[in-house]
Amino acid sequence: MTLSSMTGFARADGADGDFRWHWEVRSVNGKGLDARSRLPAGYERLEVEVRAAVARHLNRGNCQIGLQIDRTGGGADLVVNEAALERVLAVVERLKGRVEAEPPRLDGLLSLRGVLELADTEEDEADRERRDGLLIETLNEALAALVAARASEGAELERVLGEQIDTIERLARDARDCPAATPEAIRARLEDQIARLMDTGADLDADRLHQEAMLLAARADITEEIDRLLAHIEAARALISGDGPAGRRLDFLAQEFNREANTICSKSNDRALTAIGLELKAVIDRMREQVQNIE
Numbered sequence: 001m002t003l004s005s006m007t008g009f010a011r012a013d014g015a016d017g018d019f020r021w022h023w024e025v026r027s028v029n030g031k032g033l034d035a036r037s038r039l040p041a042g043y044e045r046l047e048v049e050v051r052a053a054v055a056r057h058l059n060r061g062n063c064q065i066g067l068q069i070d071r072t073g074g075g076a077d078l079v080v081n082e083a084a085l086e087r088v089l090a091v092v093e094r095l096k097g098r099v100e101a102e103p104p105r106l107d108g109l110l111s112l113r114g115v116l117e118l119a120d121t122e123e124d125e126a127d128r129e130r131r132d133g134l135l136i137e138t139l140n141e142a143l144a145a146l147v148a149a150r151a152s153e154g155a156e157l158e159r160v161l162g163e164q165i166d167t168i169e170r171l172a173r174d175a176r177d178c179p180a181a182t183p184e185a186i187r188a189r190l191e192d193q194i195a196r197l198m199d200t201g202a203d204l205d206a207d208r209l210h211q212e213a214m215l216l217a218a219r220a221d222i223t224e225e226i227d228r229l230l231a232h233i234e235a236a237r238a239l240i241s242g243d244g245p246a247g248r249r250l251d252f253l254a255q256e257f258n259r260e261a262n263t264i265c266s267k268s269n270d271r272a273l274t275a276i277g278l279e280l281k282a283v284i285d286r287m288r289e290q291v292q293n294i295e
Contacts, residue, residue, distance in 0.1 A: 003161070003246060004295040005153035006030065006061035010145035014138035016131055020070040023142040027150070029293045030062035037065040049136050057143040059245045060295045061150075067135070084114045150295065157290055158240055161250075164287045165236055168257060171280045172229040175222060175264055178273045222267055225260045232256050247294035254288040 006029040013022050035054040039046055046067075054063055092104055109115060236253050239246040261284055265277035 002151060003154040003158045003240060004147070005150045005157055006247070006293050006295050007153060008146045008149035010142050010149055012138045012142035012145065014134055016134055018071075019131065021135060021138065022068040022070070023139050024066045024068075025063065025139075025142045025146045027058065027061040027063040027146060030060060033058055033060055033063070035063045035065060037067070039067050040069045043067065043069070043135075046132060046135065049132075050139060053136060053139050053143060057140075057147050058295075060247060065139070067139075080110075081115055084112075085109065088112060088115065154294065157294060161236075161240060161287065161290055164283055164290070165233055165240075167283050168280065168287070169230070169233050171276055171283065172226055172233070175273060175276045175280070176226040178270070178276060222264050222273075225263050225267075229257065229260045232260070245295045247291060250291045250294060251288070254284060254291050257284045257287070 006027055009024075009026040011022065011024045014020070033055065035051050037047060037050045039050070050065055054065065088104075088109060095101075232253050236250060239249055239253070258281065261277055261280040265274060265281065268274045268277055
């Protein structure tokens with residue numbers, strides 16, 4: 001199973017005689033699943049079914065759903081919304097003498113949103129339920145297309161993440177094999193520093209210095225950090241190749257990657273190891289950006 005992106009767009013059209021409709025669905029990344037719909041007046045009754053359909057197809061993402069209805073055929077009549085027209089005329093009357101303007105024209109009034117409407121011819125409850133079913137059926141087609149679009153982008157994300165994880169593994173092994181990171185190198189560096197301190201002639205306790213040096217050597221050892229990084233890499237690859245949404249868990253692993261890289265940099269007192277640690281952090285940051293868009 002490939003990863004799924006949270007970004008996508010799809011549309012689907014349907015018709016029933018002279019009654020036509022058009023669904024558009026788009027999604028972007030989000031912490032959870034948030035579905036927001038824009039339905040024409042009179043179709044608010046579909047809100048619950050729309051949300052249920054989205055939940056059946058998607059697990060995460062901010063999803064926008066829009067429905068457009070075309071009722072210009074023989075199944076609809078033009079009617080004036082008298083209440084809306086009266087409200088507009090009342091506003092015009094209140095503004096007389098306060099705003100210089102030409103008197104409103106009929107074509108201008110009728111072009112205002114909500115003044116002129118298309119009204120369906122009378123239909124019984126059975127016809128309405130049948131048409132609602134067709135509308136939701138078309139929505140499911142649009143959502144299925146959205147899932148396919150998100151999967152297509154997810155396949156590209158999987159490729160990019162795979163390359164980044166390979167790079168993280170290479171850098172982790174480079175850090176482990178860095179000559180400056182070996183216990184022998186750390187011990188030799190500390191012994192040299194102790195010798196120089198003793199050569200200063202200062203009244204220093206040699207035994208205490210060696211004890212401190214041993215503690216510093218233990219703290220500078222990055223073996224545990226490398227082992228945890230390699231374990232996280234295996235877990236990330238298992239998530240990518242596994243079933244089900246992986247975005248949240250990959251995001252958690254990316255945070256763990258970053259924590260280990262920070263520790264490696266803080267323990268390093270060698271230029272080569274520090275350079276590896278900084279490059280590791282840069283790759284992990286790019287990985288975290290990609291992970292934010294995975295379902």
